[in-house]
């Protein structure tokens with residue numbers, strides 16, 4: 440199935456309201472980020488669509504979802520890869536992981552799982568390599584740790600310094616293409632020397648946000 444069509448179908452099969460906390464559900468249809476608490480948001484649907492179209496996910500692939508938040512993107516990705524594939528979500532907020540895990544179980548998406556991100560590492564190196572990596576938090580620089588978890592010919596989409604970037608790995612070389620438009624996202628937390636997480640708010644972009 441062509442990428443755009445598949446993304447639309449997977450999003451329609453995964454109502455956003457089902458992945459929002461009760462009091463926020465009335466905002467599900469609004470094309471804007473929705474607050475999940477804990478400094479996190481459920482991303483803006485049009486932004487998710489753009490990122491997933493850039494990610495070009497195929498059935499049977501292994502996908503890493505960095506910043507799984509509500510579990511909504513994890514569930515959409517699970518529908519894109521189908522039961523022959525695998526999706527691993529990582530999230531720094533424990534409470535969000537618990538809620539997301541419950542929603543994925545409820546929806547019968549047993550080939551998708553979510554876990555709390557380890558304090559001293561990005562992604563899920565123990566489950567690598569991944570054919571695709573989706574990052575839903577703003578990076579200040581290309582995260583080498585995630586590049587190292589990409590399979591050969593793999594592809595990663597992430598917000599990078601206010602723009603969406605599509606990174607392809609070919610023969611060990613990372614090619615970075617920037618998509619048009621400015622974006623705002625929750626910052627990608629990286630670990631400091633003692634394992635403490637650091638993050639900062641990136642001031643760029645006003646045209647769309649997470």
Ligand SMILES: C[S@@+](CC[C@H](N)C(=O)[O-])C[C@H]1O[C@@H](n2cnc3c(N)ncnc32)[C@H](O)[C@@H]1O
Pocket residue numbers: 478479480481482505506507508509510511512513529530531532535556561562575576624625626627628629649
């Ligand atoms: C835009 S929000 C969540 C979007 C999510 N995909 C959804 O559909 O609800 C981005 C998330 O990234 C998480 N995050 C930030 N740095 C992270 C890291 N290093 N590892 C995992 N998650 C991270 C934040 O806690 C936040 O929940």
